[in-house]
């Protein structure tokens with residue numbers, strides 16, 4: 001195990017990693033921007049180094065400054081958290097070149113899986129079911145048209161370099177294809193400096209179900225069950241829960257085993273997430289892999305009792321995985337609500353400001369991961385996630401009741417500061433959500449967005465679940 005690691009992130013995840021370090025007897029180094037001088041992790045970590053101005057490009061995205069801080073403090077490894085440099089294969093390589101362990105998959109694996117089209121091809125070869133679509137990126141609109149004709153409309157054009165839904169275009173008919181193709185390439189070039197795109201059949205309605213995996217460097221791997229992440233607005237998740245509700249145990253096991261097979265085939269190491277879309281008939285298809293710890297990892301921690309950040313540190317430190325699949329027992333239901341400092345009544349506009357009151361919920365089966373405290377100044381520079389309220393209970397109804405109780409306890413106040421709690425409550429109150437029958441269209445329907453008619457997921461037909469070879 002490492003003696004000292006550097007945490008290349010901020011906010012609640014930086015605190016989360018610092019806590020894991022202390023629990024394992026690992027010394028921690030926080031890095032912070034000028035805007036985060038007064039952040040909780042600066043006090044909680046063993047050491048803290050200022051790495052630059054508020055602008056993330058000059059601080060949390062500044063590889064040179066982070067490497068310099070690691071060198072200066074004698075850290076052996078770098079935990080990237082989520083966002084920022086966490087899925088940057090070049091950064092992982094820079095860490096290695098400078099003698100630091102990057103806490104995540106190997107750079108080559110990150111590069112291969114970070115290319116969504118390559119990941120799709122790789123997972124197809126490994127026998128994972130895929131949405132029909134192109135086998136590689138497309139060079140011309142004629143190629144895109146040929147694929148679309150073959151698989152049928154609607155199709156979705158995705159950026160190979162993208163992820164998390166940025167820059168995708170849904171195309172409903174042939175006459176819209178050329179303009180969508182051109183637009184997606186322009187967006188991809190601007191956003192990722194890489195204009196390669198690929199095409200898939202657009203699956204709708206669908207549930208967004210993901211699988212947590214852990215793999216070590218010795219060929220051992222386990223899956224830790226599923227999470228449903230269908231409750232999203234503009235590809236920002238609002239609520240996650242595990243196990244994915246209203247699916248048969250057979251389907252859930254099949255999805256999880258399929259993900260683990262893909263991870264082992266890819267030579268994945270560390271904590272990773274495999275994303276799938278699941279249709280009304282419980283057919284599931286692989287879409288992409290996230291090579292990082294995710295925001296919603298506490299959901300899995302609460303249903304398995306496994307500390308995913310501890311496991312990340314052990315794996316990166318070369319300790320063989322001690323957990324066996326038969327030891328992973330999924331118990332009960334966990335739900336996470338993200339509390340952002342945004343105003344749902346103003347199109348989720350960020351509302352930075354100073355917190356005059358801040359009392360996070362606690363009590364039975366309740367975990368709140370937050371970097372907030374009374375007097376904390378929420379700045380305008382970074383994403384507005386302030387807290388994750390996570391509850392566990394023996395069943396879903398009890399978990400929902402516990403979540404409502406927890407949100408009732410949460411006091412957040414400050415001049416001009418709003419939170420997403422009122423909107424979260426509306427989702428929790430929704431009849432479809434309460435039954436566990438919801439899909440990626442739920443949020444748009446609640447927001448009264450057009451084109452959100454076909455959202456609900458009909459009763460399941462578990463027997464149609466597609467097993468893969």
Ligand code: MV4
Pocket residue numbers: 131156163164165200201202203204206208230232235275277287288440441
């Ligand atoms: C899709 C899809 C339907 N069909 N791919 C969004 C995030 C990224 N990880 C992949 N995403 C999707 N990919 C195919 N072939 C639906 C989504 C999707 C989504 C799309 C529109 C609006 C909200 C969404 C929420 C989750 C997933």
